[in-house]
Amino acid sequence: MAGKEFKQRIHRALNNDSLRGALGRFADSYIVSREQVYAGRDFAALRERIAAIKSDAAGHYEELADRFTRAVEARGGKVFRAGDAAAAREYIYQVAKEHGVTDIVKSKSFASEEIHLNEFLQERGINPYETDLAEWILQLMPGERPSHMVMPAIHLPKEEVARVFSRYLGEPVEPDIKNMVRIARRELRKKFLTAGMGISGANIAVAETGTIVLCTNEGNARLTTTVPPVHVAIVGYEKLVPSIKDIVPILEALPRSGTAQPITSYVTMITGPVPAWRGEGEGIKELHVVLLDNGRTRMAADPVFKEALQCIRCASCTNVCPVFQLVSGQVYGYIYNGGIGSVLTAFFNSLEDAVDPQSLCIGCRRCAEVCPAKINIPDLVLKLRERVVTKQGLSSGYRIALHGIVAKPKLMHTLLRAASRLQGPVTHGQPLIRHLPLFFSNLTSGRSLPAIAKEPLRDRVKRLEARTGRPRLKAAFYSGCVIDFAYPEIGEAVYKVLGREGVQVTFPQGQACCGAPAVYAGDRETAVKLAKQNITALEEARADVVVTACPTCAVALKKDFPELLAGEPAWEERARALAKKVKDFTELVHELTGGQGKKVKQAKKSGSRAVKVTYHDSCHFKRHLGLDQVARQVLKEQPGVELVEMQESDRCCGFGGSYSIKYPEISAPILERKLKNITESGAEVVAADCPGCVLQLRGGLDQKGSSIKVKHTAEVLAALENLQGGGNSK
Template sequence: MSEKEGLKNNVREALANENLRGALGRFGDAYIGARENAYAGKDFQELRGQIAAIKGAAAQNMEELARRFAESARSRGAKVYRARTAQEARDYIKKLAEEKGVRKIVKSKSMASEEIHLNEYLNQHGMESVETDLGEWILQLSGQKPSHMVMPAIHMTRGEVADVFSEEVKRQLSSDIPELVRVAREQLRKKFLAAEMGISGANIAVAETGTIVIVTNEGNARLTTTLPPVHVAVVGMEKLVEKFADVKPILEALPRSATGQKITSYVTMITGPTPAAYPDGSVRDKELHIILLDNGRTSMQSDPVFKEALQCIRCASCLNVCPVFQLVGGHVYGHIYTGGIGTVLTAFFNGFQKASDIQNLCLGCERCKRYCPGNIDIPRLIRELRRRVVENNGLPGMPKFVLEKVLPNRKLFHNLIKTARAAQKPFQKGAMVRHLPMFLAGLTEGRSLPAIAEKPFRDIVLTGHRPPATGDQTKVGFFAGCLTDFVYPQLGEAVHKVLRHMGMRMTFPVEQTCCGVPAIYMGSRKAAAELARRNIAAFERDGVEHIITACPTCAHALKHQYVELLDTDPGWRKRAEYFAAKVTHFTAFVAEKSDNGELPGLQRGNMRITYHDSCHMKGCLGITEEPRALLSAAGLQLAEMEGSDRCCGFGGSYSIKFPEISRRILDKKLAAIEATGAQMLALDCPGCLLQLSGGLDSRGKALPVKHTAEILAQQIAGSGKS
């Protein structure tokens, strides 16, 4: 079985595990509120800026900080070892244990030790290494790996834990949590008292003082680091910071972002060896060994793009808000670190090939970026990882043909659209396609598809009558995007009607083509850059003052990604920057040009509606209040849904690659919409319109779904067809 087939099977198994989905879903739902409460009174943006500056500077000077840390720690009596590889770290600990006659080891939670597979290695060499974190111990007894960086056993029910503990103590236990905790304490206390070595990780390592900082919610880490006569700390080099003062902002953010706590139960700072009681009754300083683990970190540090990942503080907030992780958990990622950031870490710690398939799990909703306290642009790193995978392995045949031959060739592209329009006729009912045959059947499982329009928007523009422009009219260029152009031309007409109502002249450069997002998300930078150049040139010829689009995904590409795509060509970069400065999403543009969202001459409605914040609209463009202001000013009653900014599960080709995941995310979104009792769903993204209207239609729900532009156009006084 190939890795790709294995990933698909793992996803199916995870989705079939109701306990897993229930536990992750409940935590994910509760996490947002708990996190908001924990950050109350804190300026998160300022705090994450401080952390990014501290960690970014530390990453830039990693080698120097490692040298200074080693010097400071040694001056206080610690022994420091630089391990270039996982094997070097394992061998150092094994050799040390053999020299000291160690056979019993206790270990507190450490992702770095998981990364180097330390337990298995020590056990193979005749040493008993026991996890003492409750979640990690449960997994060790059951032979499983962590599914979450902070809550490793979140996927297990208390009934499953009771069975594991019953097997360990050789008697049947109930699933009563206090009883299970009591049993764990009894069993682990014996391990602590018998241990000859304790192994821990560290959350922070301070170069100035040689201090390691350990943040935990259980007392096991303190017992691990104090009771045994030898303490070994395995510390990834990304944990280094320059000054002791740098610890404060990280401590403020780590518990708040990890579990929604203001502070964890235990913050332990160790600076040099501490006194310990030995079996012979003497009291003397214990041995402290600190292993600074590289294992790919200096390679990451030398990479101009991926060095940003070293700003990670391992809080796992990116996992907690990820709609995919909440459904499938961490085991499907196949390695120690999970989720979006885990995919990047896997590429450097285990090899790029190991991450070539799991990077496809990223939906591209960009939610993780908003919550990361290290201010890491994880989606950008995933896209770069994808690009490098494609650069090394190439694109599969059909995607390669579409991206490199079809999309840049407008005539071929439009002819294929016409062919598809004719082919859909036997399966079309009204404006929807509810069933497709043979290998296409999966496209309509759990979601109807909109029919391709009889006449694309570009043809309506070319043949329709438009009133002549007056000299003082603002000239606005409209970028349609593929869905508006070929599936929802009425959306383009609505945009035109609203702009005309505002006294503006809309133009449509017919040379425009796909925005390039499919190429970007499939890893073909070359194809995306070519589409960017074509679109920039098309609008330059039109000489517009503003460029608007009704699609936030297109707006994000035009405004932010084109500059990145054309960065290596100074001439095109300058043109991309000038182009990007003109780009605005339609709804934000109308809100800005209106009087607090009030458009004169609109008929006021009285309908109860709910609003869906599309991922790129809120997460990338920062637009959330503007559509609400426009809709409220038009007299519509807004009923906010729970999780209005949670993804609908579309993700373009994602809904084709992982239809089961897409459908599960869609189901949750539709339930939130239905719970509002709204008479209409408003949104601002054609992709979300496709997904949500198709989901409602396939479930027999008659709730209308409208773009803000359509709602405003319908309420223009004396409105007729534009």
């Protein structure tokens, strides 16, 4: 479980209206403006190029660092390779001391924050002044944390900034933004003109030429690197690229993904020392580049996490993150935030420091979709989780649930059956229960949970398995736990629809949980055990296809099993063979009907009104399986269905499996937003392809007393008449 202090930070952030308002407004407009600024560009090709350049560079840091060093030295600059934060701090302090520097101007640098440079210099009597407006404001507010990587002070209302400036100047300041920007210009200009040293970071470092590339809008990096006689640039190894032309795709993506700008106002490229005013006349500036390792080469040597070094720090992953939007960078706790931040923190700080931040990822995969460096952030977070568990073990609650129950299917099924009997008095005969355990967990407010079915699907299938003469296809149905024990009626719908298409469906009784809860909890051991059990059970069915109506299960079967069993010769091949057979239910229906559903086969019943159905894109269904348009086509072909789109149809519903139990306070507002979009669509039915989403949405709409019904696509296809009338009870 998350640390107490961490939970408190979440609580504070969620209760900070100005923080949530500012971040929410930004994130909403960002999505639109990002689309616009990339219009007409081949984003997929662009990110391939960036990923290739950065990934290749990460494989050659030593070589690139050598070339970079030679190039800078050939121009007369100095390069210091700092193994860790302490070495970097000490070197910079010595340079400052040597020149008798008392004041330093700084342009924004994550690396300098990472090594806690400001505190170190202050303790030694040197004053570093941040010159990026937001960084300066935060510097004037001791104890205040940056809320966003690119816009650190986005959470502060102008009145608050005015108070800070009043305090600094000792005179009243009106909360007029234009005027406050003028004040910052005036005050910081004094520092630029008198500081003995300028410190910058780097957005890119070019090995071929020894060039440091800096992007700013305010122009502070230009002044920082021009006016003072000494310039120190702190450059992480991951900024290195081989040649000058490699900067082009990065400069194309960084401002577009970062702030939806085609380019920043200033792009400055510094190659060696250049002329500067030194005391009484013009001379040559002193240039020091601190190449910072601090965990980076260790990361580059790691076959899994090397990928994270492709990051260009645009923060687009946090801009689209439904969790970040609620909690902000203030909660993540370290310099780098969001999912990518937790991975970087694990290496630049320690694995322990990444434990809480990584747990905030709900796994919706939106970040992976927009990352201009093509980093599979959610998968890296899961790998990180696995390492946390390997090192620290599972928390006791998870250990009991996963090792003790989920890993033992027979026991789990027995317990579920028992639970179905015991819950009777509490559900008042209603299939939806309020405030009671989902499987074995505590409940959250804002969402009702389903009762455990009196008769699970596995006990119903004998009645459903109609033998057809010559089936078109033999399918083994892999139901997953939610359909089996909470929504067997979705399974019945699957049988009905596939039967109609001439498919013979069987239910392999040996099937167990797909292991996703274990994978998402970092419990590889349980996941491997379940993978093997499922492979055996599904092989025995000797079916043409393995059908599932749960995208999370589909991902487990198709992607996770082969990965989990890689390197186990007896199993690897079997996992791959199974993966090839797995098909999502809706995808199969689409194939069987040839994209031509019943609308062409049977005329619409005259007089019957079309039911308005809106479609919710389940995260794994869209972003893993890529079936979002297939589902829409299938629904459009269904007679009597009128598909209406909701706003933000592909935004997470906030379920995320056990996430909604671990972080109910985060899950609830995400659900709230989804429900609002559903309601505003004017639909009578919301369809989804994931039983987890169905559970979350039904629970949410039930608590609201809404008449909108939530159906799995299979249920929509199975029986149109059931769409009308009734509540959310089914």
